[in-house]
Amino acid sequence: MKNVGDLLASKSGNFGLLTALMLPVLVLSAGVAIDTANIFSAREALQHAVDDAVLAASKTNENTDERRATFERVLAAGASNGRTLYNVAGDIDFKGSANSLQATGKASADVKLAFLGRFNFADLHLDLDAVSYQSTQSLEVAMVLDNTGSLGANGIKQLRTAAKSLTEILRKQSEKRKKDNGQEKPITAALVPFVTAVNVRNAEWNPKWLSGFDHNPTTAQDSAYVTGGVSNWHLFADLANADQDEVWPESKYLATGTGDWHDGPYAADSEPARVWKGCVEARAKPYNLDDAPPSASDPETLFTPYFAPDEPGKARPVGNSSKYGSSAGNDADYFNNSYLADDILDGKEYDHPGKPSYGEYEFDGADAVADQRKRQSNVTKYTSASQADLSEISETGSLTNGPNRACPSPIVPLTDDFDGLESSISAMNYFNGSGTNVSEGLAWGERVLSPAEPFTGGGGFNDDKVSKAVVLFTDGENAVFGAQKAKINKSDYGAYGYLDSNRFDTTSKGTAVSHVDDWTKTVCANLRSKNVDIYAVLLNADTNSNRKLYRDNCVTDPANYYAVDNASDLESVFKDIGNQLTQLYLMN
Structure with missing residues (x-):
């Protein structure tokens, strides 16, 4: 026989006999295969249903009874996708511990056996569960955001939108955790806008942390630029035609010749152009890159007010x-x-x-x-x-x-006043001039997360009850800008003064930028050593240098490095980071 037609035409009787013998086996195999496929399909549908129900119940901010109702509603809707499922039932249990909230959902159902049921086989019973886990550690997030001029009007607009989106995620999760476990401040966030310097003049700032008329001996901008050891406070007072013992902001404090501070009397003249806006110079090494608290007993730890001559x-x-x-x-x-x-x-x-x-x-x-x-x-x-x-x-x-050239809007220390935080985000602007110094922005990011002065809102580093993160944004490489063909200065004034003052440990612009890159790596290493999770978002700045700096030597995981080509994509990236920071884990 050469083909199937020959087989079917055979009159020998062998094929018909074999077919008669095999037919029950073939039918049984096909029926079992159908029922088996239905069982797997039903099990998958029920597992998806209980997963979705647990997540939905865990995410809601309602009380336990309403969460249970949400679980049952989502479970029933999901189980309806399994056409062979019936007798669907389920329940959910919530359990809190010192550092987590756990939700365990259980679901049961019967699976109709279409074929085997005809032979008195009982329908299959399924019992499945899903467990969600969410950390209840206090979460502290510092948004360290580049406000340099290269952003332009559209860039700063998109950055504001993105930062507010992240803030909204933190707000919602904070409200949820307050209801879940009664934490007073489960999530707090800080804002650190930077150019080359950072503005520290906010409601929590204490002038005792600033170097007064007995200025910080290293960072005070004098010598070749201001003669006679004249401090920056003196220059603001002089510019205001005020007594030289009156200092700013707005003459609310006086300083003695030894740097002691006391209240008033207040001067009536507070012309904005004459007032210290709030930026400070970088501290002397090694304090420029750490969170050592400022102390009058060690003037090198004090912060020198910024005064652009x-x-x-x-x-x-x-x-x-x-x-x-x-x-x-x-x-x-x-x-x-x-x-x-x-x-x-x-x-x-x-x-x-x-x-x-x-x-x-x-x-x-x-x-x-x-x-x-x-x-x-x-x-x-x-x-x-x-x-x-x-x-x-x-x-x-x-x-x-x-005197306040290229000084951005002030820091917002850690807060759970998310309305106020969003208002400060709205107030951010981009500033031309001076350059870009990410190391200075990150150093203040570390300081706002620190429990030590000048800001004390942070929990302890390496505390198992506290989780900390820095979200860094920049749209370029570190840069020292301005006056490169001038006879003096060789740059605009910034947190490290002028380039030719040698506070970058060089008077070469290229070498200075290399040093700032190295300082950025150092601050990143400091943060990682303290278990701070670091994310870096780069807009139109995914250069070889930046990949080496931020992806390879800064972020805590390469997946935390985001290269963004279009400013309109910043919002989705910041939302993704917010969701990761407040992530709900599912185990089943």
């Missing part, structure tokens, strides 16, 4: 640099912060013969370095400043000048 050139409005007034005040090559008139010193005119308007003096001459340094370090221009002289200072918008 008036740079060489005539007083000019924001939007003009000091290279003949030709640029927008955000110039990589020349001075960007000339806000006081200093065109006459020792009887010498500042104008350089033959130069155009906004005449500059000795930019290219033999005495350029000495003359420009003398102009910049002349403190009499602050004490003699008139209201007219101050008219060129601008602290609104993204391009600013004056």
Whole structure:
């Protein structure tokens, strides 16, 4: 026989006999296969149903009875997808411990056996369960957010939206945990906007942590830039035509010559252009990268108020640099912060013969370095400043000048006032100039999570009842910006002063950036050693250098590194991070 047709046409009788013998076996096998497939399908449907029901009941903020009702409703709806399931029943139990909340859901059902049931086989009974687990450790999250000028209007808008989305997830989980286990502050969050410096002037700030008139000996901006050891507090007082023992913010405190602080009397004059906005310089090494508490007994641990000096050139409005007034005040090559008139010193005119308007003096001459340094370090221009002289200072918008140039909005220490936190997020703006210093932002991220001063809202590091995380955002690489072709400074002023002051341990811009990268790695290592979970979100900045810095040497897991190409995608990334931070684990 060559084919099936020949087999069927055979009259030998063998095939018919074999078929008759095999038919019951074939039918039984097919029936068992159908019932087996139905059993697996029903079991899968019931498991999905109990999983979904446990998660739904665990996520709701209602009381236990209402959670149980949610469990039963979702279980019934899910089990209806298993067409052979009947007698579906279930229950859920909630159990809390010191650091977790556990929900155990149980479900049972019978599976109809379509074939074997005809031979008096009993229908199959299923008993399944699912367990959800959620940490009830206190959660502390620091959002360390780059507010530099490269963000632009759209970038800062999308960043605000993304940060608020993360905040909303934290808010909802905080409310849920308060109901679940009665924690007073189950989740708190902090905001650290940064450029090259960080603004610490908030409601919780205590001026005793600042270096007063006996300034921090290392970080005080003096020597070549301010003569006679004049402190930054003196300069703000001078600029306000105030007594030199009156210091800011808004003259609410006085400092003695030894740096002791006491209340008032308050001065009536609090002109914003004359007031310390709140930024501070980086501390001296090694305190620049750690959370050592500030103490008057060790002046190196105190924070020096930020004061961006008036740079060489005539007083000019924001939007003009000091290279003949030709640029927008955000110039990589020349001075960007000339806000006081200093065109006459020792009887010498500042104008350089033959130069155009906004005449500059000795930019290219033999005495350029000495003359420009003398102009910049002349403190009499602050004490003699008139209201007219101050008219060129601008602290609104993204391009600013004056002593608070490129100083962002203030830190928000750890709080569960999520409304207030979102208001502060809304107040964030982008600031041109100065550069980008992620190490300084991260150092303050560590400080807001710390239980030690200057902010004391954090739980202990490595405490098994506390979980901590940093969400870092930046849209570029670390950068030292401005004045690279000028005779002095070699950069804009920032948290480390000027580049040629050697506080970067170099006067080379490229080497300085390399050092800031290394400092960033150090702070990341400090945080990881304290069991702080680190996430990094980079917008249009997924460079080889940044991957090596943040993915390989900063985040706690490579999956915590997010490279984002479009600002509109920031919201989904921040939501994903929020969901991970408040994750509900399912076990079955």
